[in-house]
Amino acid sequence: MSPRVSQVEAVVLRMHDELAVHERFMREALHEARLAVQTADVPVGAVVVVEGRIVGRGRNQREALADPTAHAEVVALRAAAQQLGTWRLTEATLYVTLEPCIMCVGAAVLSRIRCLVFACHDPKNGACGSQFDIVGARRLNHTFPVIAGVCQEEASALLSTFFRRLRQKEAAKR
Numbered sequence: 001m002s003p004r005v006s007q008v009e010a011v012v013l014r015m016h017d018e019l020a021v022h023e024r025f026m027r028e029a030l031h032e033a034r035l036a037v038q039t040a041d042v043p044v045g046a047v048v049v050v051e052g053r054i055v056g057r058g059r060n061q062r063e064a065l066a067d068p069t070a071h072a073e074v075v076a077l078r079a080a081a082q083q084l085g086t087w088r089l090t091e092a093t094l095y096v097t098l099e100p101c102i103m104c105v106g107a108a109v110l111s112r113i114r115c116l117v118f119a120c121h122d123p124k125n126g127a128c129g130s131q132f133d134i135v136g137a138r139r140l141n142h143t144f145p146v147i148a149g150v151c152q153e154e155a156s157a158l159l160s161t162f163f164r165r166l167r168q169k170e171a172a173k174r
């Protein structure tokens, strides 16, 4: 192999490294998502990362806490803010296994995060292009890049298994 790496190769290598980092943290978010199933919550998980360190974790806990706002992203952002002692999460990347809803994109904007990475799209409620494109709306005074599709097969398999089992349980009751 030539010791000289072309500029294009260098860019490809860097993208490859970045993707590996995103996948590593998305696996942590997927771990959180799996824990949500224990409380009959839809498996969605999130982590907040600052300088390569997880500073907040969250999973969907709507059922567990009987709280309509206890989405994984909100739980993780709150944990991160508490950990860092500030609501301004300007160095933070939010990883979440499902495209955020309008509330969660709103929470991410208010937290002034640096970047959002999500796994699979949510055609029903997604607010990063599926139903709405909140971050793309130029009226906001804070915006950030959005990276979609990291570990999307794993995340969507987790959701479809959950909903299939739920339907089976409901069918068995009838």
Ligand SMILES: [Zn+2]
Residues within 6 Å of the ligand: 071, 072, 073, 100, 101, 102, 103, 104, 105
């Ligand atoms: Zn949400």
